[in-house]
Amino acid sequence: xxxxxxxxxxxxxxxxxxxxxxxxxxxxxxxxxxxxxxxxxxxxxxxxxxxxxxxxxxxxxxxxxxxxxxxxxxxxxxxxxxxxxxxxxxxxxxxxxxxxxxxxxxxxxxxxxxxxxxxxxxxxxxxxxxxxxxxxxxxxxxxxxxxxxxxxxxxxxxxxxxxxxxxxxxxxxxxxxxxxxxxxxxxxxxxxxxxxxxxxxxxxxxxxxxxxxxxxxxxxxxxxxxxxxxxxxxxxxxxxxxxxxxxxxxxxxxxxxxxxxxxxxxxxxxxxxxxxxxxxxxxxxxxxxxxxxxxxxxxxxxxxxxxxxxxxxxxxxxxxxxxxxxxxxxxxxxxxxxxxxxxxxxxxxxxxxxxxxxxxxxxxxxxxxxxxxxxxxxxxxxxxxxxxxxxxxxxxxxxxxxxxxxxxxxxxxxxxxxxxxxxxxxxxxxxxxxxxxxxxxxxxxxxxxxxxxxxxxxxxxxxxxxxxxxxxxxxxxxxxxxxxxxxxxxxxxxxxxxxxxxxxxxxxxxxxxxxxxxxxxxxxxxxxxxxxxxxxxxxxxxxxxxxxxxxxxxxxxxxxxxxxxxxxxxxxxxxxxxxxxxxxxxxxxxxxxxxxxxxxxxxxxxxxxxxxxxxxxxxxxxxxxxxxxxxxxxxxxxxxxxxxxxxxxxxxxxxxxxxxxxxxxxxxxxxxxxxxxxxxxxxxxxxxxxxxx
Numbered sequence: 049x050x051x052x053x054x055x056x057x058x059x060x061x062x063x064x065x066x067x068x069x070x071x072x073x074x075x076x077x078x079x080x081x082x083x084x085x086x087x088x089x090x091x092x093x094x095x096x097x098x099x100x101x102x103x104x105x106x107x108x109x110x111x112x113x114x115x116x117x118x119x120x121x122x123x124x125x126x127x128x129x130x131x132x133x134x135x136x137x138x139x140x141x142x143x144x145x146x147x148x149x150x151x152x153x154x155x156x157x158x159x160x161x162x163x164x165x166x167x168x169x170x171x172x173x174x175x176x177x178x179x180x181x182x183x184x185x186x187x188x189x190x191x192x193x194x195x196x197x198x199x200x201x202x203x204x205x206x207x208x209x210x211x212x213x214x215x216x217x218x219x220x221x222x223x224x225x226x227x228x229x230x231x232x233x234x235x236x237x238x239x240x241x242x243x244x245x246x247x248x249x250x251x252x253x254x255x256x257x258x259x260x261x262x263x264x265x266x267x268x269x270x271x272x273x274x275x276x277x278x279x280x281x282x283x284x285x286x287x288x289x290x291x292x293x294x295x296x297x298x299x300x301x302x303x304x305x306x307x308x309x310x311x312x313x314x315x316x317x318x319x320x321x322x323x324x325x326x327x328x329x330x331x332x333x334x335x336x337x338x339x340x341x342x343x344x345x346x347x348x349x350x351x352x353x354x355x356x357x358x359x360x361x362x363x364x365x366x367x368x369x370x371x372x373x374x375x376x377x378x379x380x381x382x383x384x385x386x387x388x389x390x391x392x393x394x395x396x397x398x399x400x401x402x403x404x405x406x407x408x409x410x411x412x413x414x415x416x417x418x419x420x421x422x423x424x425x426x427x428x429x430x431x432x433x434x435x436x437x438x439x440x441x442x443x444x445x446x447x448x449x450x451x452x453x454x455x456x457x458x459x460x461x462x463x464x465x466x467x468x469x470x471x472x473x474x475x476x477x478x479x480x481x482x483x484x485x486x487x488x489x490x491x492x493x494x495x496x497x498x499x500x501x502x503x504x505x506x507x508x509x510x511x512x513x514x515x516x517x518x519x520x521x522x523x524x525x526x527x528x529x530x531x532x533x534x535x536x537x538x539x540x541x542x543x544x545x546x547x548x549x550x551x552x553x554x555x556x557x558x559x560x561x562x563x564x565x566x567x568x569x570x571x572x573x574x575x576x577x578x579x580x581x582x583x584x585x586x587x588x589x590x591x592x593x594x595x596x597x598x599x600x601x602x603x604x605x606x607x608x609x610x611x612x613x614x615x616x617x618x619x620x621x622x623x624x625x626x627x628x629x630x631x632x633x634x635x636x637x638x639x640x641x642x643x644x645x646x647x648x649x650x651x652x653x654x655x656x657x658x659x660x661x662x663x664x665x666x667x668x669x670x671x672x673x674x675x676x677x678x679x680x681x682x683x684x685x686x687x688x689x690x691x692x693x694x695x696x697x698x699x700x701x702x703x704x705x706x707x708x709x710x711x712x713x714x715x716x717x718x719x720x721x722x723x724x725x726x727x728x729x730x731x732x733x734x735x736x737x738x739x740x741x
Contacts, residue, residue, distance in 0.1 A: 051141065052087035053150055055176060056080060057169040059318075060311035062176060064152075065091035069141040070117070071110035071154055072165070074199055077262070078311055096281060109283050111152075111165050111196040112180065114138060122229065122275050122287060125182065126191040127161070130298060135159050135188070160185035165196050173326035178307045187298035192273070193289050195307035200225075200276060200284035201262060203251045207276055210244035210558075215546035215579050217241055217527035218558040225284065230276040235291050237271055237457075237493025237500060238524055239531045245272045246562055247286060254315050256636040257678040261312045263319035265562060267331075267532030268305035269504070270294060271496030294498040305533055316561060317678065321633045324564035328631070331532050332539055332567060335517050340626055341566060342373035342419065343619055344599025346486070349547065349578055351603075353380035353387055355401045361412045366604035368416040370612070371619035374599075375413045376421035376486055381406065383433065389454040392428045393435040395472035406480050414481065421484025421519075422476070426469045427504055428455045428490060435468075442468075445494030452491030460503030470510055477515050487538065489524035501533075508537040521569065527555075530563070540569050540597060547573025547601055548580040549592040550731055553662045556595055557645050560634040565649070570596035572615060575606060584731055586611040587695050588662075590618035591733040595647070595660050598622045621691070628656065633679075637661075640673040640722075643730070648677055659723070659736040666730050674722030677738075680715035685741045687712050688723060692735050700727045712741065 051072065055062040063076035065087060075094035096106055107117050112124030116136040127135050139154035142162070149168040155161070162183040169176050178196040200207075205224060209232060212219045223230055234243035245266035254261050264286060266272050271291030278284045288307050295302060308326065312318025345367035351359060355377075364375050382398055383391025397405050410420045429436050429443055431451070436443065444459040458465050476482070487508070493500060508520065520538040522529050526545035535541070541563065544555050552570060559568065570593045576583050586607075593599065598619065607615065622629075628651045637646040637659070646661040661675055680686065689710035696707060705711045707726040718738075725734050 050088060050091060051144065052091065053144065053146060053152070054081075054087060055150060055167055055169040057171045057174045057176060059174040059313075060176070062167070062169070063087055063090055064111070065094075066141065067091075067108060070108055071112055071114065071139050071163075072152060073108045073110045077198065078260070079313055096283070102281065106281065109197070109199055109279075109285055112139070112163060112194060113197060113285065121277050121279050121285060123192075124180075124194040124197050124287065125163070127182070127193075128189040128191065130187050130189075132189065135161070137161050137163075139163050161188075167196070170326060170330065173330060174310060174322045175326040175330075176309050178309060180304045182302045184300050187300055189298050190295045190302045192292060193302055193304055194275075194287040195266065195289055195304040198264070198286050198309060200249050200286050201251055201260070202282060202284060203260070204249050205252050206250070208248040208250065209274070210246050212241045212244065212527065214241055214525050214528075215544055215548075215551065216555070217544045218244065218555050220558050225278050227278050227280055231274070233273045233291055234271045235496045237496045238489060239269050239529045239534070240492070241525070241528045243272070243274075244562075245274065245288065245531055247274060247276065248316060248319060248561065249286075250316065255638045256317055257315045257638050257676075259313075259315050261316050261319050263310050263312070263323070263561075264288060265308045265323060265532060266305055267308060267536075268501070269529055269531055269534040270498055270501035272305075290498055291496045294496050296497055296499070308532060314679070317633075317635045320561045320636065323562045324560070324634060327532060327535060327562070328564040328566050331535050333512075333536070334539060335519055340623075341597050341630060343371050343623065344374050344376065344569060344571065344597065345372035345418070346376040346378055346571060346599060346601040348378035349574055349601050349603070351380075353385060355380050355398075357402070357409060360409055363604060364409075364413050364418065365416055367600060368418055370600065370604060370616055371623065372600060373418055374421055374484060375418045376423065376484060377406070377409065378423040378486065379425075379488075381422070390430050390432040392425055392430040392433055392455055393458065394433050395424065395426075395469075395476065397476075410481055419483040420481060421486060422480075422482050423486045423488060424473060425488040425490060426473060426507065427458055427460055429458050430455050444497075444500065449494045455491055457491065457493050457500070459500070460507065461497070461499035462503070466503060466507045466510075469507055473511060474514060477511075477518060483517060484519045484521070486521045486523055486542070489529050491525075505533070505537065512537060527559075535567065540567050542569050543596075546577070546579045547571055548577040548582055549573070549584050549589040550582065550664060551580065552592050553645050553664055556592070557636060557647060560636060560647065565596050565632065565634060566630045568596040569599060571599040571601035574602040575611075586614045587618070587692065588731055588733050590615050591660065591692070591735055592662065594618055594622045595649075625658070628652075629658070632657075635678050637675060637678060639675060641667050641669070643667045644672070644675065646675055648679070650679055654679070654681065655740045657738045659734075659738070661725060661734045661736070663728055663730050663732050670727075672725040672727060674724050676720070676722035677718040680719055681740070682714065682716035682719065684715045685712055686715060686718060686738045687741055688718070688736055688738050690726070690734060691737050692733070693726070695732070696726050697729050697732075699729075702726070706736070
């Protein structure tokens with residue numbers, strides 16, 4: 049007996065079939081198939097031939113490849129019995145339910161194991177979500193459980209995965225396919241700068257704007273493993289799951305995190321749009337009633353730990369005058385926190401700095417028209433803290449562990465730890481008018497442990513339930529904990545601790561493959577960047593921040609009159625456009641000049657757009673190469689204007705149309721020839737607005 053199923057979301061089709069009662073395998077994943085496609089024929093058509101040196105039948109590349117069925121590659125499940133004896137499961141069909149979602153259940157009666165695969169297709173965001181659950185009749189030890197395993201296209205020459213570092217997040221790496229495994233494992237206990245849980249597989253010839261691509265994201269905030277394997281017969285598989293040994297305790301049920309997958313026939317941008325829309329419209333829970341995303345001010349790079357109420361009030365006045373709508377008090381307000389070596393977990397207001405509590409500062413912030421936010425790092429503890437002295441057993445890991453930033457992690461699996469943190473944090477939130485939390489996580493864990501991640505989720509969920517009006521930003525030394533799992537519980541990410549606009553230009557560009565504008569914080573940093581030492585023009589700094597959820601993070605007292613005017617003007621522009629930019633699609637452009645990093649933010653109705661073309665280096669040629677736009681109506685006419693033409697340098701001596709007057713041209717021209725930009729210095733940004741006439 050053969051079973052067949054299909055999922056459709058309007059842009060992609062996923063076809064699963066079985067050989068008898070065995071586990072199902074994906075026999076088609078790609079562009080939408082006709083409604084009357086014969087799935088039994090696809091099953092037969094998917095079979096590969098057998099020749100010398102092979103088994104007489106090719107083992108299935110199933111949703112959970114089974115070693116016991118002679119599968120030659122990485123199996124989808126490695127499990128041991130209660131006593132540690134290795135198990136070799138062989139699953140057979142039990143039942144299938146398809147009603148809005150597809151649930152497939154398979155049983156290994158001999159070993160007392162049940163495997164369930166769940167798939168959901170979203171017809172608006174064009175994202176398929178997949179998950180695997182393992183149930184056992186008694187506690188077993190799990191070593192590896194993959195989310196539903198997908199085949200990778202053989203029309204691809206390379207894969208793109210994401211690494212990075214502190215102040216250098218979202219670095220795209222391209223690896224050629226070859227026989228064997230591309231194996232990446234994050235064992236830092238959090239999502240990590242080093243191993244963002246995403247993978248994009250472009251088919252040969254694909255670019256940002258054209259060609260086919262397949263993409264994956266594993267929505268989990270702890271350690272994870274990725275396997276991209278090419279078998280000797282040429283087939284390819286992709287597996288995602290928790291990092292090895294994440295599950296340290298025997299249990300009767302294990303579940304993977306959701307695996308988000310999508311197919312695109314419009315290049316990498318098609319995958320990016322699906323991720324951006326699904327995260328913004330399905331994953332993130334926005335506080336109600338909905339309000340425009342406020343311009344953000346964070347005081348960290350202005351005062352660090354040196355909190356003085358008159359200074360903070362003065363800074364708040366200046367930030368509000370520039371256009372800020374939210375003021376965030378960063379690290380240094382609690383315990384004896386005069387530097388980063390003490391007081392983490394002592395979540396009580398420092399009476400030396402705030403003898404009357406936080407209320408005088410909050411009242412002043414509200415008086416000048418801003419809401420108030422506060423920094424916490426709940427999962428961490430300094431050895432030099434009252435709580436560590438009282439409860440050294442609350443720290444995760446051994447007493448002789450290597451510290452990170454002079455701190456340890458709290459054991460979030462302990463209910464008493466979560467209760468303590470909830471009590472301290474909820475008291476601060478109840479006693480003060482706080483609308484926002486910056487939730488930090490400044491060190492890797494001494495070991496990966498799924499219970500740690502689940503404990504952190506539980507604390508955030510409890511606080512969100514009791515304080516639904518409070519937004520939360522996820523920060524982990526910048527972008528060290530960004531994934532769809534943490535974003536089920538938060539509304540903003542701090543993409544990087546680098547406020548260097550040149551570095552941010554690249555980081556934001558690559559992060560847009562997964563993240564929308566609405567959640568991505570970007571701040572105008574100091575004149576001299578504190579992490580790179582680079583000095584950048586205020587216009588460039590402001591426009592890079594205006595590409596995402598805009599904010600400031602500098603001492604506004606350093607601004608001269610010109611800088612104040614520019615920053616005020618750009619902030620005003622952002623406020624006037626945020627209503628449509630929040631739901632716009634961020635489309636990466638294929639720049640003919642490697643020195644130019646460009647993107648097009650296209651409104652959902654496609655009637656307007658803005659192009660940010662940042663020049664990251666000196667071009668090899670003299671004149672700018674035309675920049676092709678994307679996803680426009682070729683028959684429509686668009687009015688194009690350069691909104692920051694006044695910042696053209698003196699060495700720009702010609703009279704290109706954009707510099708002098710703007711132009712009305714067809715979508716066909718914009719996509720086939722492109723716009724010709726004026727000349728500019730490196731480390732500058734051109735900003736173009738387009739409107740359909």
